[in-house]
Amino acid sequence: xxxxxxxxxxxxxxxxLLKQYKDxxxxxxxxxxxxxxxxxxxxxxxxxxxxxxxxxxxxRKCMLEAPGVxxxxxxxxxxxxxxxxxxxxSEEYDDDPREFAEFPFHVIINPVYEPVGEKTVKFxxxxxSVPGFQAVRKRHLDIMAHWTDEEGHRHDEQLHGWPAxxxxxxxxxxxxxxxxxxxxIRSLTSDENLDDYWSYDPVPEDAATELGFxx
Numbered sequence: 001x002x003x004x005x006x007x008x009x010x011x012x013x014x015x016x017l018l019k020q021y022k023d024x025x026x027x028x029x030x031x032x033x034x035x036x037x038x039x040x041x042x043x044x045x046x047x048x049x050x051x052x053x054x055x056x057x058x059x060r061k062c063m064l065e066a067p068g069v070x071x072x073x074x075x076x077x078x079x080x081x082x083x084x085x086x087x088x089x090s091e092e093y094d095d096d097p098r099e100f101a102e103f104p105f106h107v108i109i110n111p112v113y114e115p116v117g118e119k120t121v122k123f124x125x126x127x128x129s130v131p132g133f134q135a136v137r138k139r140h141l142d143i144m145a146h147w148t149d150e151e152g153h154r155h156d157e158q159l160h161g162w163p164a165x166x167x168x169x170x171x172x173x174x175x176x177x178x179x180x181x182x183x184x185i186r187s188l189t190s191d192e193n194l195d196d197y198w199s200y201d202p203v204p205e206d207a208a209t210e211l212g213f214x215x
Contacts, residue, residue: 059076
């Protein structure tokens with residue numbers, strides 16, 4: 001990180017935010033706030049290393065307590081192009097068609113991706129900025145993901161299944177996109193109804209038939 005790029009006013013604002021929520025969790029911005037629809041600025045060191053380290057810790061805590069598997073900076077009101085991601089799996093999900101896999105904690109700065117192959121999959125997903133609802137969203141099954149970490153190291157990694165979905169979801173946030181923009185809108189359901197009617201079915205065939213959308 002180049003200190004010459006530090007935005008002193010922004011750095012002060014972030015420090016103030018971190019101090020305000022030091023003993024609790026950062027508030028998550030919800031759909032309707034313009035920051036979620038803005039193109040996030042590329043991160044080039046606008047925050048000092050010390051502030052960025054504290055912010056990453058606070059974002060991880062916020063994500064895990066929500067609970068979620070990813071949190072982009074715009075979701076805490078900060079229009080900068082980075083996110084935190086983390087997901088863990090267990091043996092009970094070994095045969096799950098969503099293809100869960102260990103996705104250790106990462107900070108993904110200025111992430112981009114491109115599809116690998118033609119295959120796409122449709123599953124329910126949700127978003128911490130659209131609380132209480134989920135909808136079916138088509139995603140690439142395999143992607144080549146590119147990002148920089150908080151130490152400035154470049155990463156290029158092929159992701160598959162659920163980790164690929166997480167990366168796509170969080171990266172889309174940074175271009176002002178929410179998952180509902182390209183979801184099967186007739187699939188939209190409250191979390192409660194997803195459980196009551198469709199039992200969180202991994203492949204929502206019954207929901208597709210009853211609600212009138214295609215898989």
